[in-house]
Amino acid sequence: MTAPEKLLEVNHLKKYYPIRGGVFGRKVGEVKAVDDVSFTVRKGETLGIVGESGCGKSTTGRSILRLEEPTSGSITFEGEDLTSLSGEKMRRMRREIQMVFQDPFASLNPRKTAGLAIAEPLEVHGLGDRRERGEKVKELLSVVGLDPYHGERYPHQFSGGQRQRIGIARALAVQPKLIIADEPVSALDVSIQSQVLNLMEDLQEKYDLTYVFIAHDLSVVRHISDRVGVMYLGGMVELADRDELYDHPLHPYTQALLSAVPTPDPEAKRERIILSGDVPSPADPPSGCTFHTRCPHVMDICREIRPSFKNYGGNHFAACHLLEK
Amino acid sequence: MTKTLLEIEGFKMHFHTDKGVVKAVDGIDITVGEGEIVGLVGESGCGKSVTSLSVMGLVPTPPGKVEAGRIQLAGRNLTQLNAKDWRQVRGNDIAMIFQEPMTSLNPVFTIGSQMIEAIRQHRKVGKTEARERAEEALREVGISRKGILNEYPHQLSGGMRQRVMIAMAMVCEPKLLIADEPTTALDVTIQAQILDLMRRLNREKGTSILLITHDLGVVAEMCSRVVVMYAGQVVEETDVHTLFRDPKHPYTMGLLRSIPQLDKRSERLYSIPGNVPNPRKMPTGCRFAPRCEHVHEICLQSNPPLFEIAKEQHTSRCWLHDGEEKEETDRDRTREIVGS
Numbered sequence: 243m244t245a246p247e248k249l250l251e252v253n254h255l256k257k258y259y260p261i262r263g264g265v266f267g268r269k270v271g272e273v274k275a276v277d278d279v280s281f282t283v284r285k286g287e288t289l290g291i292v293g294e295s296g297c298g299k300s301t302t303g304r305s306i307l308r309l310e311e312p313t314s315g316s317i318t319f320e321g322e323d324l325t326s327l328s329g330e331k332m333r334r335m336r337r338e339i340q341m342v343f344q345d346p347f348a349s350l351n352p353r354k355t356a357g358l359a360i361a362e363p364l365e366v367h368g369l370g371d372r373r374e375r376g377e378k379v380k381e382l383l384s385v386v387g388l389d390p391y392h393g394e395r396y397p398h399q400f401s402g403g404q405r406q407r408i409g410i411a412r413a414l415a416v417q418p419k420l421i422i423a424d425e426p427v428s429a430l431d432v433s434i435q436s437q438v439l440n441l442m443e444d445l446q447e448k449y450d451l452t453y454v455f456i457a458h459d460l461s462v463v464r465h466i467s468d469r470v471g472v473m474y475l476g477g478m479v480e481l482a483d484r485d486e487l488y489d490h491p492l493h494p495y496t497q498a499l500l501s502a503v504p505t506p507d508p509e510a511k512r513e514r515i516i517l518s519g520d521v522p523s524p525a526d527p528p529s530g531c532t533f534h535t536r537c538p539h540v541m542d543i544c545r546e547i548r549p550s551f552k553n554y555g556g557n558h559f560a561a562c563h564l565l566e567k
Numbered sequence: 568m569t570k571t572l573l574e575i576e577g578f579k580m581h582f583h584t585d586k587g588v589v590k591a592v593d594g595i596d597i598t599v600g601e602g603e604i605v606g607l608v609g610e611s612g613c614g615k616s617v618t619s620l621s622v623m624g625l626v627p628t629p630p631g632k633v634e635a636g637r638i639q640l641a642g643r644n645l646t647q648l649n650a651k652d653w654r655q656v657r658g659n660d661i662a663m664i665f666q667e668p669m670t671s672l673n674p675v676f677t678i679g680s681q682m683i684e685a686i687r688q689h690r691k692v693g694k695t696e697a698r699e700r701a702e703e704a705l706r707e708v709g710i711s712r713k714g715i716l717n718e719y720p721h722q723l724s725g726g727m728r729q730r731v732m733i734a735m736a737m738v739c740e741p742k743l744l745i746a747d748e749p750t751t752a753l754d755v756t757i758q759a760q761i762l763d764l765m766r767r768l769n770r771e772k773g774t775s776i777l778l779i780t781h782d783l784g785v786v787a788e789m790c791s792r793v794v795v796m797y798a799g800q801v802v803e804e805t806d807v808h809t810l811f812r813d814p815k816h817p818y819t820m821g822l823l824r825s826i827p828q829l830d831k832r833s834e835r836l837y838s839i840p841g842n843v844p845n846p847r848k849m850p851t852g853c854r855f856a857p858r859c860e861h862v863h864e865i866c867l868q869s870n871p872p873l874f875e876i877a878k879e880q881h882t883s884r885c886w887l888h889d890g891e892e893k894e895e896t897d898r899d900r901t902r903e904i905v906g907s
Contacts, residue, residue, distance in 0.1 A: 294754035401842050431610035431781065436825035436836035465827035502759035503829050504784030508807045516763055517756045520724045
């Protein structure tokens with residue numbers, strides 16, 4: 243394989259939210275939502291990011307678009323550092339990077355028809371005149387599998403799957419290179435979920451798109467991704483090619499996570515690792531390795547030193563002291 | 568065969584609204600044996616939650632109306648109970664846990680006061696004893712933290728709240744636990760803990776569980792028998808092994824093929840075309856016909872009854888099984904032949 247072209251590079255991304263307290267609203271602590279995350283996205287691939295609620299996967303996705311202003315770190319898109327762009331330049335940059343959200347109903351204005359919603363990004367970016375935009379909307383509707391008359395309808399008249407199709411059409415309107423999809427199929431029933439996943443795959447091929455696919459459902463992420471990153475409590479604990487990660491997980495958290503997924507096969511006998519306890523609060527993360535409070539293989543060093551994120555061969559990255567020996 | 572605990576027979580729950588009648592549950596038969604875990608599967612709007620609420624007597628009437636059928640618990644007909652009798656049944660005989668434990672716990676009372684209230688509602692015990700029982704129940708579900716009775720729901724994590732709900736449901740040792748999507752709002756590692764707990768309660772206390780879920784993985788792992796619902800009707804019922812190995816109804820087959828699997832990867836997912844029918848405008852024939860790839864002439868004209876595939880063990884509501892040596896089940900009362 244020739245060296246794949248990097249489209250996006252995230253380096254040491256941090257996003258801390260201040261906790262304010264007291265009479266004067268002084269900063270009394272921080273929530274480390276994303277704490278030193280680095281990864282690259284290659285052109286044309288789908289990078290899946292999985293993790294449980296509160297692990298920082300959505301904040302990571304939103305930080306790339308600077309919908310959340312990163313605390314530190316760099317985000318390089320096609321050689322340009324997004325974190326240093328001015329507001330106006332960043333706005334223009336969002337033509338290249340679009341986002342698809344989990345709840346398509348919440349991201350659509352209930353008083354605007356689907357057609358107007360899809361035309362809005364074209365308007366914002368000053369693309370085409372009124373007539374051209376109308377044509378484009380019709381084309382986009384058919385691309386995502388809807389009919390032109392759907393453009394006249396309001397969000398409440400659509401089913402969940404159709405709304406997500408509108409969300410996708412809207413993201414596609416400005417012909418972006420990268421789409422960040424944050425739990426795009428989590429709110430949908432299985433039979434509709436597979437329709438939307440297939441649509442996303444078709445579009446990727448047709449328009450040469452690159453996806454960052456954020457989800458909590460490990461089976462869905464395996465299906466759609468080329469590479470997968472696993473996050474836990476604000477940090478990336480493992481990152482590898484899809485099959486490598488699912489067949490040979492290195493990090494104890496990934497192993498536990500994969501073993502906890504119920505398989506739709508009653509004959510399957512699997513060793514289940516049931517983790518005790520809950521995910522700790524990101525406002526007061528454990529010292530050392532953040533997973534040490536729940537890890538079945540915890541050692542003394544884990545409580546003190548944070549393991550570094552290293553390549554253990556074949557671009558299989560993981561952060562765990564167990565592997566360092 | 569185990570003794571039958573819950574028996575739902577030809578049950579219809581319709582909602583009369585200004586815009587027409589919504590036939591949310593339209594003639595279903597479900598049985599749950601003693602000590603059995605039965606899965607009730609289906610997508611949003613198929614009527615699985617209305618079924619569970621009907622068993623608990625929690626559907627407001629009006630707008631809801633029981634059009635036909637009955638629900639029997641250990642021989643007692645629940646559909647004819649008055650409000651006072653219902654209070655006796657709920658909690659003592661049947662308990663229920665919901666998807667979102669935060670909405671079922673009162674945010675302004677402590678865990679302790681809510682549990683003690685529940686216990687004293689059903690058992691003639693003093694406050695101290697009720698408190699001890701509450702602590703005991705919490706230990707059963709794996710919460711040993713001392714001060715938890717004095718904490719408020721918002722201070723607990725999602726998994727902990729669901730444990731509290733299960734503890735509360737189990738304090739009076741009900742015969743039947745209805746779990747409506749109990750782990751849908753939880754993360755996978757926490758889901759594994761809760762499923763483990765429910766399996767333990769079933770094994771140790773012999774509690775029967777009616778588990779309502781859309782997650783076929785959870786079904787495969789927990790249930791011995793599975794009922795699949797579509798558009799207010801049961802479309803297939805069989806034991807869990809047969810369902811996953813040899814599903815008969817095209818809807819069940821489609822559902823199983825649409826889920827991405829963790830250890831197998833298909834290049835392209837199967838997807839059932841179209842959407843679930845509008846409950847106010849059900850198709851005249853088979854309700855799945857507009858989305859079915861095996862659709863025949865007869866499917867568009869009349870709704871198939873439940874055909875028995877193998878005696879007493881496997882039923883499927885599909886014309887494809889007509890004449891497959893088996894006769895239709897006698898308990899099916901929902902056959903609607905149009906124009907006859």
